[in-house]
Amino acid sequence: MAGVHVYDRFLRQDKLPHIWCSGCGNGIVTNALIRAIEKTGIDQNQIVVVAGVGCSSRANGYLDFCGLHTNHGRPLAYATGVKMANPKLHVIVVTGDGDSASIGGNHFIHACRRNLDITTVIYNNDNYGMTGGQYSPTTPTGAKSKTTVYGNIDTPFDLCKLASAAGATFVARSTVYHVTQLAELIAKGIEHKGFSVIEAMSCCPTLYGRLNKLGDGPAMLQRFKDQAIPVQKARQLSEEELQDKIVTGVFTDRKDRPEYSDQYQHVIARAEGRE
């Protein structure tokens, strides 16, 4: 099998086939991630993929890099230690909406604030898929889930706004329909010097889609196509007009904030009296 496809070298063939359901968007996100890594040309041995727990985090096991499959919600905290211990490593975090924004929410905003050079790809499928379809911090208001059978009364996070406000210096969003754009955005995130967040809207036809009568995988992809609106266009629309839209593109791309591990070199220099 190995060598059949140009991307095969990034996959652990013996761990395939993957466990994701048919129609799940997570394979497409992982595909985009591999394309992005391939594009950057980074040495395979210098990449560490850090994951939490959930459907998203299963991606880690299929990827042939160093892998750190951590506890639920904690990948960014683990990744912080990896990167600070060896800043030469390229650290990529694969996480989900529940992993990053609920149980790991505090780690998420502080990682954004520090601006350490870590690339975070959030597989946002709008629910907890691994545990059977409970609502997450990104489940839309009114939506059904296994724990909002009468409709969700919570207000979801806009993870990109949250990341930008907390200080992340590269923030972007795309969907699993827009796989080329998604790969490009992830590549930009990896090449960006600082903390980058790429929110990948993924689909869960088995749970979220079924419970909300959104159809099968292809139907959910079609929905992403219909919902997506580039950020430049979205800026001309009202909040009301943006209801049910998914704004895609780059929201934040700042070069004005220093990267954290670089800053720490100054701490060392000051401690040694060199600065």
Place this chain on the structure above:
Amino acid sequence: MAGTYEIMTGNEACTRAAIAAGMRFFAGYPITPATEIAEMASELLPKAGGTYMQMEDELASIAAVIGASAAGVKAMTATSGPGVSLMQENLGYAIMAEIPLVLVDCMRQGPCQGVATVPAQGDIMQARWGTNGDHPIIAIAPASVGELYEETIRAFNLAETYRNPVYILSDAMLAHMSERVRIPDPDEYDVVSRKRPTCPPSEFQAYADDGTGIPPMASFGDGYRWFVTGMVHDDTGFPVTNNADRVSYLVKRLHAKIEHNRADIEKYEEYKTDDADILIVSMGVVARSAKAAIDDIRKEGVKAGLFRPITVWPFPESRLETLCRGVKEIVTCEMNEGQLYHMVREVSGNTPVRMINQNNGVILSADTILAGLREGK
């Protein structure tokens, strides 16, 4: 003896010894009475080319420590009982994934926030059983600032040797009191680093037993593309499910790392046990009160002696069991509701055991122990 002598607090001794042992990464979160370790690490580590991180909470602190250790850097965190409670989740990860680290617990009065500024010995069982599932652990309880220095170095060496987290159970008193400490010369002590793989990366199996029970450990970025998980895993490090034999094998191997090496890990002190009729079992700074009480009661003709576990986990039960057979009574002296008492009763046989305890944040004094010993006569 060579070395130099200095007066310093327990927290300073712990920090400086950690750096002497090779610590180059510290992540923590402020908490009384451990904060000075973080403060000192933030000052001293950059000078040693190391990294200090103040994280957003204790969960993140130990998580960052695990990440740093997996990247090949010796790492430590320091906290107190409430922080240890928050760290339990990721401590379990370090045990399961066999990532070396040192966790300093400056014990304070509990439960919960308790009293932040006063000592206690209430975390003995938290250190043993805090994280979920059956798991091995090493915990060291020094009784003086000098011993804290030496044992911090040993804690790193044990963590590296056995690829298991090692606790240092300090307390609010030991953390903050100043004593004369002998700083050994570097050639006086060993600095042990984890065993590294030597095979070609294509042959590397990150969790395959090499016959010692302790697999060699790669570092991220060194060419071995290994995978680390907190789930039950196979020799390659990848999760396995529905495989009872593998679950059983892995859990047993993890325990065996410690159980089969008790002779190397266990450490205890005996004081006047040769002719003792009463055996006091006490640890940490309280054991110093116990020693003074032993000297006093011996003047009254009562032959008392002390057994002080320095490694509380693994509990040095074999030697203690032997000592228990030769005495008329065993008395535990501790600052909790009987966490040592519980352990001692497991090995005391038919010898009666009682407890002199004080659980109010005030050091259990020699006078109180002496009075307790007299009462029991």
